Amino acid sequence: MTDMSRLGIDFAGVHFKNPIVPASGTFGYGKEFEEFYSLSELGGISVKGTTGTRRNGNLPPRIAETPSGMLNSVGLQNPGIDHFIAEELPYLKTKDTVIIANIAGSTAEEYREIAEKLDSTDVDMIEVNISCPNVKAGGAAFGVSCEGAAHITSIVRKATKKPVMMKLSPNVTSIADIAKACEAEGADAVSLINTLLGMRIDIRTGRPILHNNVGGLSGPAVFPVAVRMVWQVANAVKIPVCGMGGVSSWEDAVEIMMAGASLVQVGAAIFNDPMVPVKITKGLADHCNEKDIMLRDIVGAVKPW
Amino acid sequence: MKYTQGLYPIISKKAIAAEIYDMTIRCPHIAKAAVCGQFVNIKADGFMLRRPISICGIDKENGTLRIVFEVRGKGTKALSQLAEGQLIDIVAPLGGRGFTLLEKDKKAVIIGGGIGNPPMLPIAQHYGRNATVISGFRNASAVILQKDFAASGADVILCTDDGSAGRKGFVTDALAETLKSGKPDIIYACGPSVMLKRIISQAKEAGVKCEVSLEERMGCGVGGCLVCACRTIRDGEEYYAHVCKDGPVFDAEEVLFDD
Structure with missing residues (x-):
């Protein structure tokens, strides 16, 4: 058995036994992956983005492969917040892992309602998606301006005492400014990056591969962008940063942590290997044991030129 | 644990038509768990997404699965270049619903x-x-x-x-x-x-x-990412079911097609 005791991280007032969290939208509500390993092996789970009422999502195709990555445009298909609270959360709470509810709305009012409903549940943290590129209303519309991001942060902040983590879009001029706007309105943490907006076209038919025409790029292709943005944001705010975007190995996790992330989400890599969250965790433990360090000591340890 | 990810030996591989390959993989506990109509999700070296391939044969006694696939692009081309004796990275057996088999004497x-x-x-x-x-x-x-x-x-x-x-x-x-x-x-x-x-x-x-x-373009293969949506009717309402988890087999009356 690998000694996992060096991986603990306190993040926005919540203790994670290790920093590896499957990213929202790549892991459903977790159940499916119990067929591979116990969810209790994970630091936490960021569940599927959940809206006020059930959403059917976009027409297929919803996925396209790209060099070292993929585009998706699921369009927030989910059964709605009431279903999540009644049917999914009780099961998740039987697991020894941090449960992060990921929420999205078409309007500020929808964000407020969902956050209020979650406030009286035992979710550990709320991640607020203001960066989904695949829905027509809301989503990224709020996340691409400081005013929009600040507005949703303040609405959710007032609706709940739970730790609030704002999930940021990379499709902006200055992500550090957006992060600062969220911090100023009382966000406990930020997570980044959501996907980069992209497009592929089938040259034989002239049709975009995705039915939504455009979609979010993720996977190793975006990793350097994620590292850069995490570094910029970590230098701009005092609240903790959850890093994600193309993390596929324990080495990637170390790298994004050195850039300033104290929590790491793993998304697209799960499609390539469903075991990757537990493989990364083991790799981090071996690394820390070998170097005789605590993992938290590498957060922000990059030595810029 | 219903699903397994692992590396398993290819015990035979041959081309059976133009760009169509027939492969047998030794994976005893996956073969034991597999049912008719399920699929395996195969990693192609250098590609982000796995390739879902239907199961063409389940030999529980010898612990093997047989797959037959067509080269459709670069990923399946890479799979077709794997040789007998090499290991193949599969996630299987996938598919929440296979074919319903009636009594053998039904028509x-x-x-x-x-x-x-x-x-x-x-x-x-x-x-x-x-x-x-x-x-x-x-x-x-x-x-x-x-x-x-x-x-x-x-x-x-x-x-x-x-x-x-x-x-x-x-x-x-x-x-x-x-x-x-x-x-x-x-x-x-x-x-x-x-x-x-x-x-x-x-x-x-x-x-x-x-x-x-x-079939539909697929992501995780287990129901976590919801990309392989297909139009169905559930409780009288249109619902985007997912080929990997709700299927790949569906009742005919559930399925809706684009006009």
Whole structure:
């Protein structure tokens, strides 16, 4: 058995036994992956983005492969917040892992309602998606301006005492400014990056591969962008940063942590290997044991030129 | 734990038609768990997304799975270059719902179109001489699995679009004739959606239960990412089900097609 005791991280007032969290939208509500390993092996789970009422999502195709990555445009298909609270959360709470509810709305009012409903549940943290590129209303519309991001942060902040983590879009001029706007309105943490907006076209038919025409790029292709943005944001705010975007190995996790992330989400890599969250965790433990360090000591340890 | 990810040896591999490969993988506990209609999700070196391939044979005694796949792009090309003795990285057995197999003495009509033929072989083997297999292809050079279907004991009707092998015409023509000569207990189909759409309406007209296996561009393969959506009716409402978890096999009356 690998000694996992060096991986603990306190993040926005919540203790994670290790920093590896499957990213929202790549892991459903977790159940499916119990067929591979116990969810209790994970630091936490960021569940599927959940809206006020059930959403059917976009027409297929919803996925396209790209060099070292993929585009998706699921369009927030989910059964709605009431279903999540009644049917999914009780099961998740039987697991020894941090449960992060990921929420999205078409309007500020929808964000407020969902956050209020979650406030009286035992979710550990709320991640607020203001960066989904695949829905027509809301989503990224709020996340691409400081005013929009600040507005949703303040609405959710007032609706709940739970730790609030704002999930940021990379499709902006200055992500550090957006992060600062969220911090100023009382966000406990930020997570980044959501996907980069992209497009592929089938040259034989002239049709975009995705039915939504455009979609979010993720996977190793975006990793350097994620590292850069995490570094910029970590230098701009005092609240903790959850890093994600193309993390596929324990080495990637170390790298994004050195850039300033104290929590790491793993998304697209799960499609390539469903075991990757537990493989990364083991790799981090071996690394820390070998170097005789605590993992938290590498957060922000990059030595810029 | 229903699902396994791992590296397993390829114990045989051969080309059986132009750009179509037949591979047997030794993976005893996956073979033990697998059911007819499920699929394996295969990693192609250098590619982000796995390639979902239907299971063409389950040998629980010898602990092997057989897959037959077509080279459709660079990823399946890479898979086709794996050699006997090499290891293949698979996640399996996937698919929340396989084919419903009735008693062996029921009458089944089993229809495969092109690369939709491989998942139909285990059904034919189940029903043996009580099955009629209608196996359709573009032309003679694309024809596969005819000896296997014949060995199952089923009555096999081979069709090609251009008549270069078997009878000329579509599988739906052969189905219409078969239905005229007697009503089967069940119809199974896998193939292009235009074919499935027609078969579903033929089955409905004849009042015969029908199951179809669908495909869609897939992500995680287990129901976590929701990308492989297909239009279905659930509780009277349109619902985007997911091929990997809710299928890949669906009841004909659940499935909606784009017009």
